[in-house]
Amino acid sequence: MTNLLIVDDSKVVHSFVKDCLKDKNCKIGHAYNGEEALKILTTEGVFDIVLLDWEMPIMNGLETMAAIAKSNLDTPVVMVTTKNKHTDIKQMLNEGVREYIMKPFTKEILIEKIEDVLGKPFEVLS
Amino acid sequence: MNTPISKEVLKFFAAYIERELGIVYSDANFFQLESRLHQIAKLMNKKIEDVLVTNYNQIYGDFKKLLLDTATNNETSFFRDKAMFKSLVKNILPGLCKDKAPGQPIRIWSAACSTGQEPYTLAMALNEELIKENIPGFQILGTDFSETALNRARSGTYSQLEVQRGLPATHLVKYFSQVEDKWKVNSLLQKNINFQAFNLLTKWSITGPFDLIFCRNVLIYQKIESRKDIINRLYDYLSPTGFLILGATESMMGLSDKFESVLFEGAAFNRKKSAPEVIGKGATGCKSA
DSSP states (O other), X not given: OEEEEEEOXXXXXXXXXXXXXXXXXXXXXXXXXXXXXXXXXXXXXXXXEEEEOSSOSSXXXXXXXXXXXXXXXXXXXXXEESOOOHHHHHHHHHTTOOEEEESSOOHHHXXXXXXXXXXXXXXXXX | OOOOOOHHHHHHHHHHHHHHHOOOOOGGXXXXXXXXXXXXXXXXXXXXXXXXXXXXXXXXXXXHHHHHHHHSOOOOOTTSSHHHHHHIIIIIHHHHHHTSOTTOOXXXXXXXXXXXXXXXXXXXXXXXXXXXXXXXXXXXXXXXXXXXXXXXXXXXXXXXXXXXXXXXXXXXHHHEEEETTEEEEOHHHHXXXXXXXXXXXXXXXXXXXXXXXXXXXXXXXXXXXXXXXXXXXHHHHEEEEEEEEEOTTOOOTTTOSSEEEEEETTEEEEEETTSOTTTTTTOSEEEEO
């Protein structure tokens, strides 16, 4: 089973990701800003992957990424954002983000990027 | 609603496409051909009736180009079948390089390169090995029937959606520049690739041999006779130690007995049966074609 944490202030994104992965053996955690995400990551055990928005209230995606790195959490992070400038993507990679998905995105791209980062396909629910 | 096109007329254009490209439209797929003919009429800014009447006896000019262009399936993406590219770099390239004289480049042919994602993927994968000094250099030939697809390949310009499919973010920032809302391949990659118009069914005017030939997801659209003919000719263009790569769901079964398929970590590579064992060693499993 894949443990995935979505960090995004948009409930629509949470709902869309959940729907995209409904036939996968995947447990989804939910956070709506960076601060909540850090609390969950440090207290609720190990996640296999984090989907992280950039622009969020309280603590944005880049600040969250820096805090994740500082906490020595090695959970791979995929940035899911509307930002798509060359400099933005370079900046997120420099901060330790493993991959990025530009919003809006399709189910196929979401699954492909997650599987690329995990290095294996999702288990499918029977 | 579009004016319906009679089955007889669709049969006529389907037969023409089959003669020119080998692509077979079955009756079940006539609706696709019909839709494409309507698209062409719109592109030419003409009534469908006028387009059909003008071209029913002699197919030529812009209509011919558009008909054959739209008949080809240009479905492609960067790093399509990632396991194969990973295996190619890990298991195939080292052996190919052993055979090369100093300074002699690896020659690759992407035989149906469509809008260029396959040759650019190869260029990125090989450039990473070039940086590590694992390979001596490389030249890639990208060919396709469609001039429209080739023009896009030559421009090396892709939409956000196209670069999202398959291309790692690290490669995007390393090998592409942003031009307005598009992404353009850097000249570093383009300098090793030559694009050329080419029809696999007619006389071949390219110079072999190649160390690697990619002919993925092309044969599935062809008649069995054309498949055999293309495979036989690809054999002649492959170097003695080279590999032919077909699509993930394609096989040599019933097409040729001159190749054997070698599996490296789940990815299939076809080599000449007469090939020395140099590169085959390390395969996790072998099967005969």
